[in-house]
Amino acid sequence: MTMQHPAFAKGHVAVVTGAASGIGLAAAREFARLGLCVVLADLEGDRLEAACQEVRALAAGGEADVVAIATDVSRPDQVESLERAVIQRFGRVHILMNNAGIQPGSSLFGPQANWDSVLAVNLMGVIYGTRTFGPNMMSHKDPALIINTGSKQGITTPPGDPAYNVSKAGVKAFTEALQHELRNTQGCRVTAHLLIPGFVYTALTANGRTEKPAGAWTPEQTVEFMMRSIERGDFYILCPDNDVDRATDERRIAWAAGDIIENRPPLSRWHPDHADAARDFIAKRD
Structure with a gap:
């Protein structure tokens, strides 16, 4: 039987960005149920306040254990203010979940604003969060976790x-480099983990739908899988969903890597000369 990671001890402190909805809110709820103090960080507004009230209702200490701090993770000054506020209130951080993300859509030669905002939140928000919180998390010597939310789209790049x-x-790439740095730092008790969700029904993925598609997981299922994966010590938390199992993900990832090894055209899975071979390869089970 696996044991819960020691970072999830009662009274420890978790900071979750993008915590007003979706996976972030599901994680904040789970952390509160485990007895952690939880900081919900997201853009200012009613959604953040409602999420905070929901998480407080699950926390043993209620308002004393759960706080919402409005933060734009694309702004390094606001991330630094967040860290100062958390340290002032709770003393130290044991879990940092850099989860905030946006997906307004983009095209290669489309509006620059879409590129700027996506890279600022999804990538730089993770980098700012890690670089701001990481040093103090390493120095307090308690077991600690940095969980960064990636995507299968960052691996197979459809x-x-x-x-x-x-x-x-x-x-x-950043989280892989982070874990290498942490494991080679003497006395460091912080580990990094890359959360790779499958199809999850959230506000980000709803696209106007009001009911969860059959193929999607709920945010709660994703967080449950994340917790089990961390208990095992997994770095890559590759989540399945109701449509795609792990074996299919593995074959898709292997095919994408094969484009380089076999000198195929990029994104050959969608190339007319290679699509049939890709489909057959992915469908094959040893």
């Missing part, structure tokens, strides 16, 4: 939303 893909590919 056509259709290049700015989002670039941002999530950057999160993958």
